[in-house]
Structure formats: structure tokens, C-alpha cells
Amino acid sequence: MTVCVEGQKTISECQRLLRNAKKDMLGIFGNLQEEKIVSAEEKTLFRYYCEAILILGHFQRPGAVEGMTVPGWLNKTHLNGRVCVGVSQQIASFSLTPEESAFLDAHYLYVRPDCVRENVDDDGKFFISPKGRPIRSASNDLSRLHAHYKIPSVTSQEIQRVVETAASTAFNEEQKAMVAHYMAHSTPVANTHYRLRTAICTTAVCASLAGYSSEEESAGSSKKRGRDSSEEDINDNKDFDNFVEVFPVTLTGQPPTKNAAGFPQDRCFYDKWRAAQFGKREGYLLHPPTVDKVGKMVKKQGWTANHPRPEDIVAKWRPPKKCHIETDEKLMKRIRKQKWSWLAIKDYEDKRGQGVNATRAFVKGAVICDYHGELVTAEEGRKILESSTDEMGYLYFFTSGSQQLCINAQTHPCRCHPTMETMGRKMNHSKNNLNVKPQHCKIKFPEGEKDTLLLVAARDIAVDEELRFDYGVNRKSFRGEGLDREWLDE
Numbered sequence: 001m002t003v004c005v006e007g008q009k010t011i012s013e014c015q016r017l018l019r020n021a022k023k024d025m026l027g028i029f030g031n032l033q034e035e036k037i038v039s040a041e042e043k044t045l046f047r048y049y050c051e052a053i054l055i056l057g058h059f060q061r062p063g064a065v066e067g068m069t070v071p072g073w074l075n076k077t078h079l080n081g082r083v084c085v086g087v088s089q090q091i092a093s094f095s096l097t098p099e100e101s102a103f104l105d106a107h108y109l110y111v112r113p114d115c116v117r118e119n120v121d122d123d124g125k126f127f128i129s130p131k132g133r134p135i136r137s138a139s140n141d142l143s144r145l146h147a148h149y150k151i152p153s154v155t156s157q158e159i160q161r162v163v164e165t166a167a168s169t170a171f172n173e174e175q176k177a178m179v180a181h182y183m184a185h186s187t188p189v190a191n192t193h194y195r196l197r198t199a200i201c202t203t204a205v206c207a208s209l210a211g212y213s214s215e216e217e218s219a220g221s222s223k224k225r226g227r228d229s230s231e232e233d234i235n236d237n238k239d240f241d242n243f244v245e246v247f248p249v250t251l252t253g254q255p256p257t258k259n260a261a262g263f264p265q266d267r268c269f270y271d272k273w274r275a276a277q278f279g280k281r282e283g284y285l286l287h288p289p290t291v292d293k294v295g296k297m298v299k300k301q302g303w304t305a306n307h308p309r310p311e312d313i314v315a316k317w318r319p320p321k322k323c324h325i326e327t328d329e330k331l332m333k334r335i336r337k338q339k340w341s342w343l344a345i346k347d348y349e350d351k352r353g354q355g356v357n358a359t360r361a362f363v364k365g366a367v368i369c370d371y372h373g374e375l376v377t378a379e380e381g382r383k384i385l386e387s388s389t390d391e392m393g394y395l396y397f398f399t400s401g402s403q404q405l406c407i408n409a410q411t412h413p414c415r416c417h418p419t420m421e422t423m424g425r426k427m428n429h430s431k432n433n434l435n436v437k438p439q440h441c442k443i444k445f446p447e448g449e450k451d452t453l454l455l456v457a458a459r460d461i462a463v464d465e466e467l468r469f470d471y472g473v474n475r476k477s478f479r480g481e482g483l484d485r486e487w488l489d490e
């Protein structure tokens with residue numbers, strides 16, 4: 001069904017970007033899946049495209065795109081061949097086709113983890129910039145993607161207006177209400193919509209207005225088009241930070257050309273970009289200590305120019321500074337705030353209930369979070385256990401020197417973080433398939449030393465793995481009461 005109003009674009013016209021970019025995006029998608037090299041710029045474009053799917057394909061407000069979280073993504077539901085995703089803070093939800101869902105999943109698994117930065121708070125947001133911060137403006141990202149494909153910009157307001165017009169002309173009252181729900185125009189309406197998960201049938205109604213999946217315009221590739229005439233569109237702000245957000249500096253990438261970059265007046269960004277890449281390459285090579293090894297690394301990368309000499313790398317190499325966990329202020333800050341933005345709670349919808357997933361990769365030994373709770377003696381812990389009707393789930397017993405201690409994470413929310421869930425207590429158990437292990441240490445907080453139980457990676461951990469550690473108990477630990485807890489043997 002195509003609805004035309006004179007002087008106004010059709011939905012299909014508004015969605016031209018999705019069709020035009022699709023072929024390129026499928027190429028990037030394939031390379032991501034096969035773990036081939038994908039440049040940082042391609043990854044950024046892929047992120048823009050995922051955002052565009054939501055704005056142009058699902059008529060979402062930019063705020064809903066910016067507000068989407070990793071837990072929201074992990075807890076998506078599958079219904080009638082659709083994937084339903086909620087954005088609770090923005091009170092929006094949308095229902096994706098399997099293909100759209102696969103695109104967003106590729107973003108989550110392969111693009112987002114590269115952006116996660118150790119000391120930058122991403123607030124658990126699904127879309128983050130290469131600097132690790134939540135994206136600032138989905139509208140700007142959309143117009144950047146339009147500029148990249150040399151297509152006149154279409155804003156979220158514009159497509160929403162077009163959809164409303166189309167719906168008012170072609171739909172009955174019930175269908176119109178469904179569309180209003182889908183686009184979440186008012187908080188109460190959106191709230192009901194979110195709770196009732198009506199997104200699925202509404203998507204079908206909206207899809208009847210127009211579908212961008214048609215291949216008619218998707219044959220064009222951006223590579224041939226270049227961007228010479230989009231210089232003014234792409235960015236007037238000659239700020240190097242903005243520049244590297246669009247053209248992230250990578251080990252393997254080529255510097256953007258003056259024209260392609262859309263910064264026409266001088267070459268200072270080009271020079272800065274090359275200097276930043278040189279620094280990155282230097283950092284990459286600084287690990288190994290022999291000229292021979294460095295030479296081989298350079299060769300393996302295929303670098304023929306703009307790389308440091310192996311001899312200089314060897315001269316510069318210093319052993320890495322030993323990090324002392326006990327005095328690590330950043331770690332103390334995280335423990336205090338219970339801010340572990342690389343973790344997300346997921347509902348597995350099986351006997352495990354909820355658990356914790358890694359939203360980025362960890363190397364063996366990396367600190368993942370602490371097991372947060374009240375520190376008590378093991379004796380006190382046992383009394384709490386005996387008086388509790390709960391399962392043993394939230395008490396962890398350990399030894400510190402000659403002392404038998406226990407972290408009691410039974411009380412939720414804890415007194416010090418009354419408005420949030422803490423991560424350690426939500427991790428599930430595994431004896432045979434664990435990837436996390438508890439590590440006791442005494443952290444030297446300014447207010448005094450504190451016995452702390454850190455949860456560290458027991459092996460290298462991949463993005464989206466469920467995190468599990470050995471609770472250190474077995475079925476006999478409960479004077480026979482735990483004999484039916486088969487999961488303790490897993």
C-alpha cells in the first residue's frame with residue numbers, strides 16, 4: 001500500500017537510505033560474522049545503519065535509540081517470528097524482523113565490544129561511540145549516514161509525520177491507534193504498549209504502509225560514490241575529536257583522503273590522524289623485545305611506510321608496570337559505585353533464572369567485578385543461612401589468613417546501594433564450566449583496609465558469555481537438604 005500526499009515524501013522515499021546502504025551493510029555484516037578485518041570506519045557506518053533501522057524502519061524517536069540498553073537487548077523476546085525489544089527508560093518497544101535482529105546482534109557482538117573502554121562509563125547503553133561513551137545524538141548519526149550515501153537527510157520527525165499522514169488516510173481507527181502506540185507518542189500510551197508487547201502486530205500494520213526491504217535501490221555501493229559534494233553536509237565542525245569519531249584511528253586502516261574526509265581546507269587532520277596511527281602502531285609493537293620479532297610483526301601487518309623501526313621499538317621497550325590491585329583507585333571507585341558497565345543482567349527464562357553476561361571480552365585474570373555484600377564472620381554467615389528460608393545463593397564463605405569470613409549478599413537491595421542491583425550476587429554457579437573465579441584481597445581504601453572478594457576471569461572470556469563461578473559448595477553442604485539441587489554439580 002503506498003499513500004501519496006502531494007508535496008510530501010512517501011514512507012518508501014523516506015526509507016531510501018535503508019535500501020541504498022543495505023548492500024554495503026550486508027557485506028560488512030558478512031565480514032563481521034566471519035571475523036574478517038572490518039575497518040573502524042565501516043564499523044561506525046554499521047552502527048549508524050542499525051540506528052537508522054530503528055528510526056526509519058521502525059519510526060522510533062532518537063531518544064528511544066539513544067536510551068536502548070544492553071540488558072534491554074539481552075532480554076528481547078521472540079514471538080511469531082519477530083524479535084521484540086523494549087527500551088524501558090524511554091518507554092518504547094519495537095519488533096524487528098529476523099534480518100534486522102541479526103544486524104543489531106552483529107553490532108552487539110562485534111562492533112560495540114571494540115568501543116568499550118576500561119575507564120569510560122557507557123552506562124550500559126547499546127549504542128556507544130568509539131570513545132566508549134553513549135552516543136550523543138542518533139539524529140546526527142542518521143544525517144551522517146545520509147551524507148555518506150549522498151542522500152538528502154530525512155529526520156525522525158519527518159518520517160513520523162509521513163507515517164501519521166499515511167495512517168490517517170489509509171487506516172481505520174484501530175489501526176491508527178496501533179501506529180500511534182508503536183511510535184510511542186505519549187508516555188501512558190507507550191507504557192501500555194511496552195507492557196502489552198503489542199509491537200508485533202503493529203509492525204505488520206506499519207509494514208503494510210511501506211517496506212524498505214525491497215531491493216529496488218539497494219544495488220548501489222557507497223564506495224564508488226565518494227563524498228566530494230557532501231563536504232558541507234557531513235560536518236562543519238572542524239574539531240579533531242569529531243573527525244576521529246567519523247574516521248577512527250586504527251592499526252590497519254588507511255588515513256581518509258582530504259576529499260573523502262570532508263574537511264577540505266587544510267591537511268592538519270590528515271597529519272594528526274597519521275601521527276595517532278603511528279602512536280597506535282608503536283604501542284602495538286612495544287610488547288616484544290627483539291628486533292627480529294618486531295620486524296616479523298611489521299611484515300605480518302603488511303606495513304611498508306609510516307611505521308616505527310624495529311630497533312627503535314626495542315630501545316623503547318620497558319616491562320609493563322605492575323598493577324597493584326590493593327591500591328588501584330579506579331577499582332576502588334568502581335567498587336564504591338558498583339559500576340560495572342561491561343556486565344548486563346539477563347533473564348535466561350529457564351531454571352537458572354537471571355544471571356550475568358559479559359558485554360565485552362576479558363583476558364584471563366582481568367577483574368570483572370566484586371562480590372558485593374556485608375562482610376561478616378563465617379559463624380554469623382552460618383546463622384544467617386540457618387535462619388533463612390532462601391536457598392544458599394547469596395552467601396559466600398572464604399578464608400582470610402587465619403580468619404573464616406563470609407560475604408552476605410542476601411539482603412537486596414543492600415543498604416549502601418538502595419536503588420540498584422549489584423552484579424556479583426547475580427552470577428550463577430558452575431563447577432565444571434566456570435569462567436570466573438573468586439579472588440580474595442585486602443583493598444586499601446582511604447577509610448581503611450577491607451577484605452574484598454573480587455571475581456576475576458578464570459580464562460579468556462568472549463563477548464556475550466554467561467559468567468559463572470563455583471559457589472564452593474556441593475549438594476552435601478546442606479546437611480542433606482541440598483541433595484536435590486542438581487545444578488550444583490554442573
Ligand SMILES: C[S@@+](CC[C@H](N)C(=O)[O-])C[C@H]1O[C@@H](n2cnc3c(N)ncnc32)[C@H](O)[C@@H]1O
Nearest residue numbers: 351352353354391393394425426427428429487
Ligand atoms: C546467587 S543466585 C544467582 C542469581 C539467580 N539466578 C537470580 O535469578 O537472582 C543463586 C541462585 O541461582 C540459581 N542458580 C545458580 N546457578 C545455577 C545453575 N547453574 N543452574 C540452575 N540454577 C542456578 C539457584 O536458584 C541459586 O540458588
